[in-house]
């Protein structure tokens with residue numbers, strides 16, 4: 110079926126419509142319909158796929174007033190149509206009359222003025238008034254009646270002549286053009302509606318829209334699912350029949366939204382948002398969105414869980430810890446034992462010795478291992494931010510505070526462990542606050558008066574000399590003793606040089622996948638070099654040197670030369686200094702030897718005599734002469 114159909118009430122219009130189609134090149138079906146069958150035929154066309162109907166006069170208005178859903182375009186009576194008809198009427202008689210709507214009569218008036226002739230006019234507003242309108246014209250003794258079909262029919266039995274008022278070809282072309290642009294608009298509208306429907310169907314929230322009288326015009330599937338009401342019992346019903354507690358009418362009346370209201374409907378607890386729909390300052394409906402409270406709470410718990418544990422998990426197990434030297438094994442043994450209790454631990458050791466690794470282990474092997482592990486580097490966060498990071502804050506606590514407030518790290522560590530690295534960097538005020546947290550087991554968010562009880566284990570770490578800091582009053586003694594209930598001193602790498610080959614192998618295995626090179630290991634000379642170095646940056650520095658050596662090495666076995674390059678400036682300086690020291694030592698030894706030989710010469714080679722003069726034993730003298 111064509112997208113446009115013309116339903117014409119009279120033969121004359123059928124002919125005009127055919128002419129219009131010929132002129133425009135349009136292939137539009139044209140059907141002649143009587144008023145009685147107009148709606149039935151229009152519906153048939155709709156079912157067959159027509160998107161628009163063009164018709165005229167009473168037939169047109171009857172179709173558009175029916176329950177048909179496609180639009181009806183009326184063929185207009187233009188001024189030109191009127192003029193043509195009036196001229197024709199004056200050729201048939203002298204007293205011309207017309208009964209029609211105010212709009213048509215207005216057109217007649219302007220033609221009367223330009224023709225300088227009078228036409229009898231009666232205004233008709235409804236179909237029921239047609240008979241009376243024509244009767245009045247007859248009383249005024251007209252001899253010609255201008256009118257559409259229904260008017261002309263009224264004077265059939267009289268002597269009055271009739272001229273049919275009908276639309277010309279231009280009017281039909283105008284209607285066809287209007288119908289075509291309406292189709293474009295309607296298609297765009299349909300695709301927009303489909304898109305909106307897809308969105309509404311997809312979202313999990315229930316959405317209900319009502320008109321200005323509170324009648325439901327739109328709702329999505331979750332509405333019937335959440336409230337357990339069939340979809341077809343929702344559209345077209347007053348909102349209060351669905352929502353006993355609805356505030357929507359109030360929202361429409363006041364134009365004010367109502368947000369986050371908890372209410373119960375059909376035995377289901379829901380949280381609703383109701384907002385007015387406005388257009389040019391007037392409210393013409395409202396939208397209500399809602400969610401099931403239980404579902405929302407479940408989702409919130411999930412999110413909280415994810416947030417809490419994201420990045421707050423331990424990374425290390427005993428299997429990842431390398432070291433066999435007695436000093437190191439001693440420290441590891443302490444980790445095993447301390448992980449079983451809840452007391453605060455203070456980890457000390459130089460930078461890069463593995464304090465954080467130890468803190469992870471203490472948590473991973475404790476009964477809190479299912480809870481979060483929150484690591485805070487007190488030196489990495491600016492002092493002015495650290496307090497709000499640790500304690501959190503409430504909405505509007507300070508300028509720049511995030512809307513909705515923020516959970517502090519202490520709270521995030523609830524039922525888990527908080528690792529306060531570089532604790533020696535805490536300023537005085539935070540030291541006092543931390544002491545309170547440790548003593549009371551509770552925190553208070555910034556800007557809040559409520560205390561939040563927390564269950565956390567604290568592990569602190571530092572590479573600072575606490576004795577010196579306390580002496581200089583830079584660290585509170587009471588806090589130090591509160592933290593240092595259990596202590597673990599992690600040895601520096603230089604104190605366990607025996608572990609260096611093991612660590613090198615471990616790092617080569619760990620780094621091979623990312624570097625993508627088959628490296629066998631370090632040769633003996635390289636290992637000796639690595640074991641001689643002082644490692645101020647400890648394991649972290651060693652790991653870096655291993656990584657660089659793996660990248661730089663021309664062979665699959667890393668040589669001492671590569672290590673020297675990979676070690677960087679510090680390493681090179683150290684090696685140079687060591688070499689320099691050895692040279693100086695050699696010079697000194699030679700100088701000593703020359704001096705001893707000179708003394709010996711003076712005493713004619715008498716070693717006992719020479720040893721006496723020099724104040725050394727005979728064996729030492731012998732050793733020094735032989736450079737042993």
Ligand SMILES: Nc1ncnc2c1ncn2[C@@H]1O[C@H](COP(=O)(O)OP(=O)(O)OP(=O)(O)O)[C@@H](O)[C@H]1O
Pocket residue numbers: 429430431432458459460461462463464465466467530572615648649652
């Ligand atoms: N025993 C170990 N076995 C294997 N790798 C280790 C070991 N100890 C430390 N590491 C590695 O050494 C690096 C430094 O460790 P970590 O960050 O724990 O040191 P730290 O003492 O906390 O340093 P800082 O004082 O600078 O914070 C990390 O890459 C870690 O994986």
